[in-house]
Each structure stands twice: as C-alpha cells, then as structure tokens.
Amino acid sequence: MGTMADLHDGDRLLARRAIGWGPPWVRRVAPTVEEAAEHTKLWWATAAAMVAFGGWRGRAAAAAGVAAMATAQVLSNAVVKPLYRRRRPPQEWVPPEELQERPDSSSFPSGHTAAAFAFAGAVAPVWPAAGAACGVSAVLVAVERVHSGAHFPSDVAAGGVIGLATAALIRGATHLLRRRAF
DSSP, rough: OOOHHHHHHHHHHHHHHHHTSHHHHHHHHHHHHHHHHGGGGHHHHHHHHHHHHHHHHHHHHHHHHHHHHHHHHHIIIIIIHSSSOOOOOOOGSSGGOOOOOSSSSSSOOHHHHHHHHHHHHHHHOOHHHHHHHHHHHHHHHHHHHHHSSSSSSHHHHHHHHHHHHHHHHHHHHHHHHHHOOO
C-alpha cells in the first residue's frame, strides 16, 4: 500500500518527464494554448460566440459556463491556493527556451484547469456538442499546464476536480432556482 510520500514522489517524477516532452508540434501548439487560457480569454471568447451564434441554447450554455468558470476561479485561486502553499516545479526542469514568466502564487491547484473544466462541464449538459469541443480544449489546457512546468500533475488533477464539482454545483443551483421560481 502506497503512502503520501510515494504519491508525492510519483507526482514529481511524472511532472519531470512531462515538462518539455513531446514532438515538435507540441512545442509549437503549447504556447498558443497557454496564451488562449491566460485570464480565461478562451472561455470568454467561446461564451461570446455561443451567445452570438447559438440561439437560446448558446445563451444558456454561455451563462452556465461563465457562472461555473467564475465560481471555480474564486474557489481555486482565492480559497484553496492560500490554504495550501506549494512551490511550482523547479525551473531547472524546464528547457530554457521554453521558460516563461511564472506566477508567484501557489502551484496547487491549477486555476487555469479549474476554470477550463468548470466551463466545459457546465456547457456540456446544456449543449453537448459545444461541451465536447470545450472538453477537448480543457484537456489541452490541463496538459499544457504540466508540459510548461507551471504545475505538477496533481495540481492539474485537483483543478479538474474543482472545475467539475463547480459545474455540478452551478447546475444543481440552477435547477433549484427554477423549481422555486415556478
């Protein structure tokens, strides 16, 4: 039976192998994914497109996605990060040509991943096709956060859990409000 130390060691080993790994196309795509995910630009742009082109379903999906994304951001960045201070992966692990300016905030959990999974998880029940596309994008964001050396795999996994739990919470709150209103 494994211990927490074994999990920590495995997390570090996986991060070290994943950082900078991959064929040349991964190195070309990763900065674009990182830039799109920065300040939740990808999700705001997606929500705007849903509102503009998706009719009632697009508006409902965008509203659910934005509500979940904002809630996940608050939970991950303002609640959990201050409670669990964790250093980011060592800069020595990241190839110098790929080393980007790294935040000083706690590595745990990944707020980018929490926002991405919350948005995708909230959109999917309302508009499954759009949710699937957002889900692919969310996975790319999560992979990029480890690949770039910004997070350990467990940071990203925790962000994903926070995001999906937030999406479920928003969906449940929406159903409760509808029942009370009608």
